[in-house]
Amino acid sequence: MPLRRRDNLLTWLVVGPFAIVLAFPFYWMLQTSLKSELDLYNTENNPFAFGEGSPTLDNYRFLFGETQYGHWLLNTVLVGLVVVAITLAVSLPAGYALARLSGRWGQTLGVGLFLVYLVPPTLLFLPLSRVVAEVGLQDRLAALILVYPGFTIPFATWLLMGFFKSIPRELEDAALVDGASRLRTLFWIVFPISLPGILTVVIFTFSLCMNEFIYAIAFITSSDSKVVSTGIYTELIRGDVFYWGALMAATLIPAIPLALLYNTFLDRFIAGFTGGAFR
Amino acid sequence: MRDGSSTHSDGGGQEMAGGRTTRREIVKRAGVGTILVVYGGALPKTAASGVPKYRTRELAGTLKIIQWSHFVPAYDKWFDNVYIKRWGQANDTEVIVDHINQADIPARAAAEVAAQSGHDIFFFLTPPAAYEDQVIDHAEIVQEVTKKRGKIKPVAFKSTYNQKTKKYFAFSDNYAPDPCNYRTDLWGEVGLKPTSWDNVLKAAPKLRAMGHPIGIGMSNEIDSNVALSALMMCFGSFIQNKEQRVVLNSKATVNVLKFARELYRQGMSNEIFAWTAASNNQAMLAGRLSMAMNAISITRSAELINPDLASKIELLPIPRGPNGRLGLEHVMGAYVVWKFAKNKPMAQKFLADLEIKYIGAFENSKFYNFPSWPASVPNIARRVERDAVAKPSGKYKILAEIADKYTLNPGWPGNTNAAIDEIFQKFLIPQMFAEVAQDRRTPEEAAKIYDRSFRGIFQKWRNLGKI
Numbered sequence: 207m208p209l210r211r212r213d214n215l216l217t218w219l220v221v222g223p224f225a226i227v228l229a230f231p232f233y234w235m236l237q238t239s240l241k242s243e244l245d246l247y248n249t250e251n252n253p254f255a256f257g258e259g260s261p262t263l264d265n266y267r268f269l270f271g272e273t274q275y276g277h278w279l280l281n282t283v284l285v286g287l288v289v290v291a292i293t294l295a296v297s298l299p300a301g302y303a304l305a306r307l308s309g310r311w312g313q314t315l316g317v318g319l320f321l322v323y324l325v326p327p328t329l330l331f332l333p334l335s336r337v338v339a340e341v342g343l344q345d346r347l348a349a350l351i352l353v354y355p356g357f358t359i360p361f362a363t364w365l366l367m368g369f370f371k372s373i374p375r376e377l378e379d380a381a382l383v384d385g386a387s388r389l390r391t392l393f394w395i396v397f398p399i400s401l402p403g404i405l406t407v408v409i410f411t412f413s414l415c416m417n418e419f420i421y422a423i424a425f426i427t428s429s430d431s432k433v434v435s436t437g438i439y440t441e442l443i444r445g446d447v448f449y450w451g452a453l454m455a456a457t458l459i460p461a462i463p464l465a466l467l468y469n470t471f472l473d474r475f476i477a478g479f480t481g482g483a484f485r
Numbered sequence: 486m487r488d489g490s491s492t493h494s495d496g497g498g499q500e501m502a503g504g505r506t507t508r509r510e511i512v513k514r515a516g517v518g519t520i521l522v523v524y525g526g527a528l529p530k531t532a533a534s535g536v537p538k539y540r541t542r543e544l545a546g547t548l549k550i551i552q553w554s555h556f557v558p559a560y561d562k563w564f565d566n567v568y569i570k571r572w573g574q575a576n577d578t579e580v581i582v583d584h585i586n587q588a589d590i591p592a593r594a595a596a597e598v599a600a601q602s603g604h605d606i607f608f609f610l611t612p613p614a615a616y617e618d619q620v621i622d623h624a625e626i627v628q629e630v631t632k633k634r635g636k637i638k639p640v641a642f643k644s645t646y647n648q649k650t651k652k653y654f655a656f657s658d659n660y661a662p663d664p665c666n667y668r669t670d671l672w673g674e675v676g677l678k679p680t681s682w683d684n685v686l687k688a689a690p691k692l693r694a695m696g697h698p699i700g701i702g703m704s705n706e707i708d709s710n711v712a713l714s715a716l717m718m719c720f721g722s723f724i725q726n727k728e729q730r731v732v733l734n735s736k737a738t739v740n741v742l743k744f745a746r747e748l749y750r751q752g753m754s755n756e757i758f759a760w761t762a763a764s765n766n767q768a769m770l771a772g773r774l775s776m777a778m779n780a781i782s783i784t785r786s787a788e789l790i791n792p793d794l795a796s797k798i799e800l801l802p803i804p805r806g807p808n809g810r811l812g813l814e815h816v817m818g819a820y821v822v823w824k825f826a827k828n829k830p831m832a833q834k835f836l837a838d839l840e841i842k843y844i845g846a847f848e849n850s851k852f853y854n855f856p857s858w859p860a861s862v863p864n865i866a867r868r869v870e871r872d873a874v875a876k877p878s879g880k881y882k883i884l885a886e887i888a889d890k891y892t893l894n895p896g897w898p899g900n901t902n903a904a905i906d907e908i909f910q911k912f913l914i915p916q917m918f919a920e921v922a923q924d925r926r927t928p929e930e931a932a933k934i935y936d937r938s939f940r941g942i943f944q945k946w947r948n949l950g951k952i
Contacts, residue, residue, distance in 0.1 A: 243790040247770045272558070331592075332599040339600035345583075424596040427551055427583035427604075440586045445556030446708070446762045446782055 232461065239265050239455035246450055265451030269442075274429050275456060278437035282460065285350050285433060286415040292351070293358040293411045294404065300359070301366030302392060306375075316367045323360040327420040330356075338425050349425040350433070354415055361414075362407040369403030370396065402477035409467060409475060416460060434460055547579045548831050551593065552608035552820075554584040555850065556782045563849040572838060578831050587707070587762065591910060597823065605826035606835065610707065610816045612644040612895065614654055614903040615910070617951060620821040621829060623653035629837040634858040641857035643894040644817045644901045648729065649952055655819035658840050659847075659854035661780040662887040663711060663815035664800040666765075671697050671775045679776055681805040682719060682744065688775075689752020697775035699752045700768050702760025702915065703745075703922055707816070709760055709915035712778040714895060715813040717741050717914070719806025724908065724939060729899045729952050731943050734936035737808070742921045742928035749922040758919055769798065778803065780815035781881070785851050788874050796876040800883050802891045812891035817901075818854065852881055855888050903946040908939060 238246065242259030251257035269275045304312040304319075334353055343349040373396060381391040397404065422436040429441065438456040442449045468475060550569075555561050561584060569580035585593055587610055597603030598619050613620075623645070631637060641657035667679050674695070677688045689699050701716070702709035717723065720741035726732045749757065756764070765777040770787055772794060777783065787795035803812035822832040839846065843861035846854050852869050856862045866885035875881050896905035908914065917935045920926045926934070946952045 247767075247772075247790060249771045249773060332596060335596040335600035339602035344600070344602060420592075423585075423589055424592060427585055427593065428581065429584065440584060440589070441554055443586050443763070444554040444558060444561075445587055446766050446779070447556045447786055448763050448767065 232458065232465070235454040235458040235461070239451055239458055241265075241451055243451065265449075265455045268449070269452045269455050273437070273441050273452075274432070275434075275437065277430050278432050278434045279460065281347055281431060282416055282433040282435075285347055285354070286412040288351050289354045289358055289415050290408050290411045292355045293362045294407065296355065296359050297362035297366055297407065298397070298404070300363045302370050302396065304363065304367045305370035306378075312367070316364055319360045320364040323357055323364070327357070327418075331420050331424045334421070335424055343425075345426055345428050345431055347426070347431055347433075350415075350418075350422060353421050353425070354418065358411045358414055362411060365407060365410075366400070366403050369400055373399050402474035405471050405474045406477075409471060413464060416464065546828050546831070547581060548573075548606070548828050548835060549604040550580065550582045550606040550608070550835075551585055551604040552582065553587045553590065553610060555853075557785065557849070557851050557853060560846070560850045560853075563845060568839075568845060572835065576831065576834065578828075578835075580835070601825045603823065603825075605822060605828050605832040607821050607823060609655065609819045609821065611909055612655055612657075612817055612819050612901040612906060613821060614647065614901055614906040614951070616821065617647060617650065617652060617654040617903065619824055620654055621824055621826075621833075623656040623822065623833075623836075626656045626833050626837045626840075627653055629833075630840045630858055630861075633841050634860040636858070638857050638859055640814055640892050640894050641817075643897065643899075644814075645819060646900055647902060647951065648900050649902075650950070655821050656836050656840075657817060657819050657857040658836065658843070659818040659850075659857055660814040660888075660892065661816045661818075661853050662855060662884050662892050663715065663778055663780060663803070663812055664883065664887050665776065665803055666769060666779050666783050666798055666800060667776040668697065668774075668797055669799045670797045671695060679801060679804050682716070685776065685804055686744065686748055686751065689748055692775040693752045693754070695775075697773060698754045699748065700760075700765055700774040700777040701745075701748070701753065701757065702764060703749070703757050703919040704760035704915055705912035706760055706762045706764075706915075708762055708765055708779065709757075709918075710895075710909050710912060711813050711815055713745070713914050713918050715778065715803055715811065716745065716806070718811035718813070718893070718897065719803065719808055720744065721806075721808035723898065724905065724914075725896055725899045725943070727898045729896075729902060729904075729943070731936060731939045733939055734932045738932040738936075739928045740807070742918065742931055745918050746922050746924075746928070758923070770794070778815075781851070781853055781884070784880070785853070788876070792876065799877075800880060800887075802883065802887050810891050811893055811897070812887065813895060813897075814892050817894070818857075852884060855884075903949075903951045904939070904943040907942050907946070913938065 237254070237256075240261040240263070241256065242262050242264065245251055245257035245260040248257055304316050306312075308315060338344055338349045338353070341352070343352060377395055377399070378391050381395045382388070386394065416433075417435060419435050419439075422433050423440070426432055426436065429437070432440070434456070438453060442453045442456060555564075565582050569582055572578075573580040583604065590609060594607060594609070594613070594616065597607065598616065627637060637657075638660075640660055644660070645653050645655040645657050647654055665679050671692060672678055672688065675688045675691045677684045679685050679688070685699060692698060701712050703713065714724075717738065721737035722735060722741045723732055723737075756768075765774070765779040766783050766786060768774040769777055769779075769783045770790060781800070784795055784798050784800065787798060803810050820836055822829055822836070826832055840856065840858055840861055843854075843856040843858070844863075847856060847862045847865075847868075852872065855865070859865065862868070865888070866882065869884050870879050870882040872878075872881045895901045895909060899905075913935060917931050921928050921931045943952060
């Protein structure tokens with residue numbers, strides 16, 4: 207067997223099982239979302255095949271026709287984008303300052319910031335409820351926009367700090383010697399090189415916002431202001447009855463673009479996370 | 486401005502000049518515009534709305550309600566789109582209702598209390614005695630309804646009235662009876678009926694051998710709490726007596742723990758230790774269980790999904806034990822009006838009106854919500870008997886009997902109180918049963934240890950003046 211072919215085969219043997227394991231939840235969600243209730247609950251049916259009344263688009267019809275799912279998706283995207291913008295606006299200068307300007311205190315401050323990220327929301331949601339009520343943001347998306355940066359900024363700053371450290375200081379020195387200001391150097395030299403780190407922050411922050419649950423459930427209860435993570439949980443689980451088909455459809459729909467996004471920027475994402483690892 | 490007609494300058498630009506707009510003004514207007522767009526789009530709750538729908542809205546204001554997503558979607562549709570709209574128009578009040586998953590009710594309530602802000606009316610599925618200091622006395626609402634509809638059902642009274650402080654810490658509009666759901670085809674093969682716990686224990690090994698175990702949860706969830714507490718009462722085991730003194734450590738408790746251990750060993754699967762509030766339903770609908778203690782959500786779901794299976798699931802009162810048939814409500818609908826509610830008068834009126842004309846709620850919940858004032862729905866027995874969907878017909882007739890005879894409050898024979906609430910919220914009853922079933926404690930040890938733990942909880946609330 208030629209060496210190249212053997213390498214390919216070996217790669218597939220190693221990667222193949224991983225790919226199957228990781229793709230399985232998506233397959234399961236898709237299949238369940240296309241099944242009728244009767245088929246789903248019949249334990250004698252082959253779970254990997256379609257049974258009576260399946261495949262059907264009923265679950266998707268129910269989701270878009272009987273719930274405010276479209277609204278929840280839009281709310282999620284809106285909150286995600288605004289929080290990403292706020293996070294970048296704060297963590298880019300903060301990460302740079304901690305990496306370059308604050309000397310040996312930078313590292314300590316960076317670790318301190320990261321520790322803030324580790325405080326669990328289950329501990330914070332009660333006092334934050336008071337804050338949200340005081341500023342009159344209960345039941346408004348702005349409550350999430352206010353609170354989410356509290357955990358996205360520390361992580362993003364810490365990540366970017368590591369990334370900025372991996373950029374050779376000589377590049378900036380050269381620009382400064384050529385007469386560029388610190389700000390100009392930052393925008394024209396540092397940020398373009400840091401694109402993998404910035405993309406990582408964008409994707410990761412957006413994912414964090416999509417996945418967040420505790421604050422969203424505690425601060426927002428009106429149907430039209432819910433985000434996906436809480437909307438499907440509160441309106442597709444009614445008492446002790448689960449709408450499994452619709453639940454799977456509802457989780458699959460936002461998962462696909464996010465998975466594609468991760469996949470498209472995979473190399474940069476890895477570079478972003480490992481950027482500061484060797485400094 | 487270069488034309489010299491400016492009114493004033495700050496060196497960086499001009500504000501207005503001869504009716505023309507400066508760059509600064511454009512930026513300012515764009516900023517205000519952006520805020521308005523975001524305000525109107527992203528923050529719909531505060532956005533300036535259109536023409537007010539209510540003539541004298543400024544008089545009565547807005548009423549905010551939060552309650553669970555009812556297992557019957559039609560109930561929420563009726564409540565959200567018909568009832569509150571009609572009531573709102575009649576009372577010049579905008580009523581906003583939000584829905585929440587039943588499992589998140591405690592967290593949401595804690596958040597609202599912490600913030601001292603939130604909804605005017607909050608709905609619980611178990612009597613929320615621990616929040617007594619945070620709510621108004623609901624006595625006025627109770628009196629108003631009693632004036633129109635006669636006596637409150639004892640289960641509702643004992644679930645919402647504090648014997649010690651003489652305060653109604655909640656207002657119950659409904660409760661759900663908790664029948665025994667069993668598969669007639671499977672039990673027919675065994676030649677028994679789950680009319681007594683003895684029969685259940687006799688049939689359980691055969692049913693499990695047929696691949697259809699009994700399903701009574703021993704897990705941290707509401708159904709386990711209810712089913713096991715009812716089982717205890719059928720054996721004469723109680724958490725407290727009428728005077729609200731802990732009486733758990735008794736021979737009856739040891740007996741019921743022994744019974745449950747045997748039932749688990751002979752006729753259940755270890756899935757019951759990971760039971761959730763949906764497990765009864767899912768396992769019955771999947772055709773796996775032969776029996777479960779649950780409200781009628783099982784049969785109602787089966788009627789929609791699998792009518793053939795629905796016709797094989799029958800309802801009975803709780804099986805008889807050595808101490809008789811003593812059942813618990815499956816859920817106790819309990820509304821509270823927070824002390825920090827912004828619109829208390831309308832909240833009280835809303836709850837009274839809801840109960841006084843409860844037929845709509847009763848019918849739209851498909852007989853899940855039984856009225857806490859029986860006279861609010863005339864001829865309940867005849868209504869449930871005539872259910873059009875029931876197979877066999879008359880299947881739901883038994884609900885009226887269960888509601889009348891076998892539905893008691895948590896903590897019976899005493900009233901439900903904050904200690905009982907805490908014991909339920911911490912799922913200590915299912916934990917006690919699970920420890921014995923898994924042989925981690927003997928029944929005697931468990932009865933003694935949990936008795937001590939319950940005494941601590943009772944003492945805490947006694948010190949706070951609530952018991």
